[in-house]
Amino acid sequence: METSITSYTGRFAPSPSGHLHFGSLVTALGSYLRAKSQQGKWLVRMEDLDPPREMQGATKHILQTLEDFGLNWDGEVLYQSQRHEAYQHLLDAWLSSDQAYYCSCTRKRITELGGIYDGYCHHKNVSEKHSAIRLVNTEQQTLFYDELLGEIHVPKDFASEDYILKRRDGLYAYQLAVVADDAAQGITEVVRGSDLLTSSMHQHTLFGKLKTQAPKWLHLPLVVSPDGRKLSKQNHAEPLDRMQPKPLLIKALAVLNQPTSPDLLDFDLESLLHYAVKHFDMTLIPKSNQTQRQN
Ligand code: GLU
Numbered sequence: 635m636e637t638s639i640t641s642y643t644g645r646f647a648p649s650p651s652g653h654l655h656f657g658s659l660v661t662a663l664g665s666y667l668r669a670k671s672q673q674g675k676w677l678v679r680m681e682d683l684d685p686p687r688e689m690q691g692a693t694k695h696i697l698q699t700l701e702d703f704g705l706n707w708d709g710e711v712l713y714q715s716q717r718h719e720a721y722q723h724l725l726d727a728w729l730s731s732d733q734a735y736y737c738s739c740t741r742k743r744i745t746e747l748g749g750i751y752d753g754y755c756h757h758k759n760v761s762e763k764h765s766a767i768r769l770v771n772t773e774q775q776t777l778f779y780d781e782l783l784g785e786i787h788v789p790k791d792f793a794s795e796d797y798i799l800k801r802r803d804g805l806y807a808y809q810l811a812v813v814a815d816d817a818a819q820g821i822t823e824v825v826r827g828s829d830l831l832t833s834s835m836h837q838h839t840l841f842g843k844l845k846t847q848a849p850k851w852l853h854l855p856l857v858v859s860p861d862g863r864k865l866s867k868q869n870h871a872e873p874l875d876r877m878q879p880k881p882l883l884i885k886a887l888a889v890l891n892q893p894t895s896p897d898l899l900d901f902d903l904e905s906l907l908h909y910a911v912k913h914f915d916m917t918l919i920p921k922s923n924q925t926q927r928q929n
Contacts, residue, residue, distance in 0.1 A: 642674025643822050646700075646707070647812070649681040650692035652867030654699045654874050656882065656926065657827070657857040663886045663910075664854045664919070665825035666705050671914040677819055678707040682715045683811050689867075703879040704903040712819060714811050721806045721814055724844075725767055725799060733843060734799060736765035750791045767800040773839035780831070781823070781852040782919055788835040797836055809833065813840040821849045828853035828923070829864060852916070856923045857889060865926070879903055883910070889926065891918045 646662045648654065654662070669676040678700065680693055697711065728734035737755035744751055756770060776793045780786050799810040816824060816837075824834070831853050841848035857865045865871040874882060880899055883906060887894050893913040898906055 641820075641822060642669055642672040643677065643820050644669035644674055644825055645677040645679055645816070645819065645821050646705075647679040647681050647815075647826070648696050649684070649687075650689060650696060651684070651687045652689050652692055652873075653695050655865050655867065655871035656874060656886070657865035657871060659703065659874055659882060660857055660886045660889050661825075661827050661854055662700065662703075662705055663883065664890055666907075667890075667892070667910055667914040668823070668825050668852065668916065670911040674822075675708040676705075677709060677712070677821070679712045679815055679819070680714065681808070681811070682713055683808065684805055685715075695873075699874055699876055702876045703874075703883060704907050712815060714806075714815065717811065717815060717818075718806065720818065721800075721810055724810070724814055728769070728799075728843070729767065733770050734767050735770065735796075736760040736762050737768045737796075737798075738765045738802075750795050751797070753796050756796065764802055766798050766802045768796040769799050769840070769843070771796050771839065773842065775839055776835075778835060778838045778848075778851065780834075781850055782916065783828075783831075783853060783921055786831060786835070786851075788832060792832065793835055793839070795836075809836050809840060813837045813844065816849055817841065817844050817846040823850040823852060825852045825854065827856050827864075829856055855889070855920050857926050858923045860925055862925075864923075880906055883907070885926075889920075889924045891920050893918075 644665050646665050648658060666676050682688060682693060725734060735756050738760045739754055751768065771794055774794055776788050776790050778786050797809060798807045800806050834851050838848050859865060863869050880903060884894055884898055887910055892910060892915065895909065898909065901909060
């Protein structure tokens with residue numbers, strides 16, 4: 635008997651700032667198929683890092699929607715709101731070893747600089763009060779590899795910027811939390827939308843600071859409306875119709891350019907996903923964004 639031992643661990647990491655929409659389904663499905671087609675684990679992490687931007691009830695609604703679509707995750711859901719201690723622990727270690735520093739620069743100043751921070755507060759002994767924390771970014775790496783898109787080049791000033799790890803308002807920054815969690819959860823490959831492609835460069839280098847091997851990266855095409863805008867919660871994308879999992883999954887498979895079958899709609903949900911896992915072919919995924927009308 636052929637045994638396949640793999641240690642692939644992937645994840646889907648929604649922010650509860652709204653309900654899942656069709657673009658989120660494409661990302662969730664893409665990461666699910668990639669993990670399951672390699673007999674891997676697929677984890678769900680709730681990125682509830684920013685309470686003011688949270689929508690009441692969204693966490694529960696997102697998890698129920700994933701269940702309605704048959705996208706069952708492995709293990710327990712990890713909540714970033716319960717990980718503050720781990721994030722602070724990393725920051726304290728970096729602050730005490732000059733790998734991070736307090737910064738009191740205003741957004742106005744950074745805008746005047748053209749948007750890229752110039753390291754002004756490093757070595758200035760800025761008070762901790764009302765300050766952000768920035769990384770001492772010693773990386774000059776401007777290139778990383780995406781499993782689908784190939785080599786990704788990032789402008790040098792962006793790649794080497796001392797970016798924010800904790801905001802002035804006391805909230806932990808996405809870049810810090812996501813890397814701390816991907817490392818702690820043993821994620822071997824990050825599959826997500828290509829809107830986060832440049833963030834991945836920053837995260838890639840942050841893994842070096844953690845002395846952890848960075849995961850592989852795979853960025854999926856975005857679903858954009860006919861006027862070219864990304865379907866997103868901010869753009870008021872319609873929530874997924876939880877009564878229509880099968881047609882919407884088939885539509886998401888089409889966006890990912892995956893094999894479908896004319897009788898797929900007659901399958902039960904589990905068999906449909908089983909078919910999709912079995913026929914999943916990463917090389918067929920389009921490299922450019924896909925235009926879709928909502929519903
Ligand atoms: N929480 C992010 C979002 O909903 C995704 C983060 C990630 O996949 O790393 O856009």
